[in-house]
Amino acid sequence: MTDSMTRTITTDEAHRRLGQHLLAVVREQDARIPAERRAPRTVAEMRARLAASVSAGTEVTA
Numbered sequence: 001m002t003d004s005m006t007r008t009i010t011t012d013e014a015h016r017r018l019g020q021h022l023l024a025v026v027r028e029q030d031a032r033i034p035a036e037r038r039a040p041r042t043v044a045e046m047r048a049r050l051a052a053s054v055s056a057g058t059e060v061t062a
Contacts, residue, residue: 009017030038040046 040049
């Protein structure tokens with residue numbers, strides 16, 4: 001008789017669960033970084049940051 005808590009999972013299921021866990025952890029940690037300290041990740045974010053900098057007359061640092 002097997003316990004319902006000890007079922008065997010496939011490798012694909014284990015990888016999917018690990019991926020979901022890691023994504024949740026990364027998003028949680030990322031949310032803790034203030035927006036002004038976060039590095040732009042896309043070209044659109046970089047362009048928006050540069051445009052805001054130019055209009056404000058300040059210099060953008062990475």
